[in-house]
Amino acid sequence: MEGEAGDWAYPFLGELTNPRNHNAAIQDLQTFGEEFARAVSDPDEERVAARKIVDLTQDDVETKSTNKYTTKFKTLAAELTWNDAALMAQFSKGLHWKTKEILSQCKQQPSTLQTLMNTAIVIDNVRQENEASRKKETGKEKEKGKGKTSGIASGETIIETTTTQVSKEEIDRHKEWGLCIKCGRGPHKATECCTGWDATPAKNPADRKKEPKKESAKIAEEEEENKDEELGKEDRCA
Known part of the structure; x- marks a missing residue:
């Protein structure tokens, strides 16, 4: 024990350990502990705790649960001299927005800080369970969707998986x-x-362009044959 704490404590400890000193200011260890805490405590301790509790929100706590938030809030509240109404208002302010929304819809509002804390914990537990369930269902839907259509687009190229498969060779063509x-x-x-x-x-579009030319050539050839037949008929009639 050093510094101011040691300077205060050692004289009293000397008196406590001296069996002949019956006129000591502190007669037992419990009283010594209480007086020691009062003597060495930070005079600004409540102001620091007040600042921390005002800044505290459920989002700042690990796992972001109301249960964890409540525990931390209680620790800071123990260092304050605020009344129940002030603590309730501050506790409600730091809750998750959804928990606050549901809490405000309760027909019978909590009348004490402890009741408020208990109610908020129950509401938040249900909220987190529902949220986890929604995420699970969303994950299942995404897994189902992967077998139907999933693709990555880059410029003009799209690779996609569907019930109708097009071979890579065909895509290349x-x-x-x-x-x-x-x-x-x-x-x-x-x-x-x-x-x-x-x-x-x-x-192949190139083959398609050739087809009309072939068709035209065939028609021209047939017309030429028809002309020859007509000329042959005329010659016979003459």
Whole structure:
């Protein structure tokens, strides 16, 4: 024990340990402890505790639970001389917003600090259970969705998993021919495709352009043959 604490304590400890000294100011260890705490306590201790309790919120506490918040609040409140009403107002202020909302809807409002703390803990426990349950259900929905459609878009390239699978080779052909990689039918971008994935093998646009020429040549050839037949008929009639 050093400094001011030692300077105060050692004289009294000397008196306590001297069996012949019956006129000591402090006659027992319990009284010594109380007087020692009063003598060495920080005169600004309550002011510091008041500042801490005003800044304290449920979000500052580990796990963010009302139970943990209540424990920390009680520790600070023990160092204050505030009345119950002031402590209740400050406790309510630091609660999670949802807990405060539900608490305000209670028909019978808590009348003491302890009742308020107990009620808030019950409400917050239910709130956290519901929140955990929602997250779990959301996770399940996401897992289900992965098997149906999941994709990453980058420029004109979209890799997607659906019930209709298009082979990589087919996608490469679509790219080479300047077609939509999803449906293989037009020059539009995959992000603008209204058809969706189509596993039907696409046709090379270059081949499509040749087809009309072939058809025209065939028609011209047939017309030439028809002319020859007509001329033959005329010759026979003459």
